[in-house]
Amino acid sequence: MEMASSTKFRTSKKERKTKETDIHMFLNIDGMGKSKIDTGVGFFNHMLEGFAKHGFFDLNLQCNGDLDVDSHHTIEDCGIVLGKAIKEAIGDKKGIKRFGSCMLPMDETLVLCAVDLSGRPYLVFDGEFTIPKVGDFDTEMVKEFFYAISYAAEMNLHIKVIHGSNNHHIIEAMFKAFARSLDEATTYDERITGILSTKGSL
Numbered sequence: 001m002e003m004a005s006s007t008k009f010r011t012s013k014k015e016r017k018t019k020e021t022d023i024h025m026f027l028n029i030d031g032m033g034k035s036k037i038d039t040g041v042g043f044f045n046h047m048l049e050g051f052a053k054h055g056f057f058d059l060n061l062q063c064n065g066d067l068d069v070d071s072h073h074t075i076e077d078c079g080i081v082l083g084k085a086i087k088e089a090i091g092d093k094k095g096i097k098r099f100g101s102c103m104l105p106m107d108e109t110l111v112l113c114a115v116d117l118s119g120r121p122y123l124v125f126d127g128e129f130t131i132p133k134v135g136d137f138d139t140e141m142v143k144e145f146f147y148a149i150s151y152a153a154e155m156n157l158h159i160k161v162i163h164g165s166n167n168h169h170i171i172e173a174m175f176k177a178f179a180r181s182l183d184e185a186t187t188y189d190e191r192i193t194g195i196l197s198t199k200g201s202l
């Protein structure tokens with residue numbers, strides 16, 4: 001898959017290897033929504049493909065994790081690496097909107113997401129699941145994934161389920177709402193000449 005390397009695109013390439021996971025990632029936040037994702041967890045691939053598509057990010061991710069244990073390390077570590085890639089790709093935050101939010105419906109489900117690229121990590125997660133797994137994906141890992149992203153990217157991230165009963169829909173709506181919120185927060189606004197903060201830095 002071809003990936004832009006021009007300096008006009010905000011990109012990050014990350015590699016991380018531990019005894020639990022071996023991760024290679026390329027992220028272009030000024031992408032077209034193209035992705036090539038192989039984490040070994042089918043539902044997680046599906047969620048990350050949706051994240052790339054609906055945020056107009058290009059994302060290449062290869063993760064070889066210890067799935068013989070469970071999906072925990074794979075999902076958490078992909079969150080850490082994606083968070084670090086987001087932080088690096090965004091760079092100095094000059095001229096970007098900083099805040100983004102989205103109310104995303106998916107059939108019976110409605111999810112609210114709000115992002116502030118504040119430099120201060122904080123996750124507020126308000127959602128519950130009624131089954132332990134969707135495919136090979138452990139539903140309790142959804143919160144861990146977003147926690148890892150919020151800390152590694154140093155962003156304030158709120159995710160709240162307004163309505164929802166189907167676990168697949170709820171999780172998918174979270175990933176898509178996060179994607180759209182992050183897309184908005186990273187978008188340039190020509191009225192913003194420096195960093196959008198009365199402090200002068202984020």
Ligand SMILES: [Mn+2]
Pocket residue numbers: 046168172
């Ligand atoms: Mn789906």
